[in-house]
Amino acid sequence: MAKIIYVLNGPNLNLLGKREPEIYGAQTLDDVRAMCEAAAAPKGLEIAFHQSNAEHVLIDWIHEAREAAAGIIINPAAYTHTSIAILDALNTCTCPVIEVHVSNIHKRESFRHHSYVSARADAVIAGCGVEGYLLALQRMATLCADA
Ligand SMILES: O=C1C[C@@](O)(C(=O)O)C[C@@H](O)[C@@H]1O
Numbered sequence: 611m612a613k614i615i616y617v618l619n620g621p622n623l624n625l626l627g628k629r630e631p632e633i634y635g636a637q638t639l640d641d642v643r644a645m646c647e648a649a650a651a652p653k654g655l656e657i658a659f660h661q662s663n664a665e666h667v668l669i670d671w672i673h674e675a676r677e678a679a680a681g682i683i684i685n686p687a688a689y690t691h692t693s694i695a696i697l698d699a700l701n702t703c704t705c706p707v708i709e710v711h712v713s714n715i716h717k718r719e720s721f722r723h724h725s726y727v728s729a730r731a732d733a734v735i736a737g738c739g740v741e742g743y744l745l746a747l748q749r750m751a752t753l754c755a756d757a
Pocket residue numbers: 621622623685686687688689690710711712713714715722
């Protein structure tokens with residue numbers, strides 16, 4: 611049976627491709643989903659791909675992932691910098707967690723430099739564009755194979 615990897619996306623990422631393309635690029639979230647699904651299949655992984663603008667919905671998916679997922683890849687978007695609740699939810703999970711940011715948050719405004727989620731993440735990928743999701747998936751495959 612394929613291992614399920616949750617790929618969770620936070621607020622405003624539904625506008626990927628339209629939103630500040632000079633920062634986030636031209637590819638849409640549907641493109642990212644398709645890329646992830648295509649990359650996952652040969653690794654024997656299945657993707658559960660979600661996006662929400664609401665913190666509690668993301669938390670509910672993390673709770674679901676506790677039971678269902680072999681790993682979580684999460685771009686918490688702006689909640690990265692504000693949400694102790696998302697950190698707490700991730701701390702209830704025992705599976706590997708990889709944090710992804712399309713942009714390099716450390717090169718941007720100082721309020722983006724701190725991530726609550728990084729306190730739980732096993733790896734952090736930032737500034738690789740949407741390719742960061744594929745890098746995360748590659749690393750997740752290794753972590754899941756080791757498990
Ligand atoms: O919405 C986002 C997207 C982001 O997580 C990224 O993918 O680069 C970076 C965050 O600072 C920002 O709020």
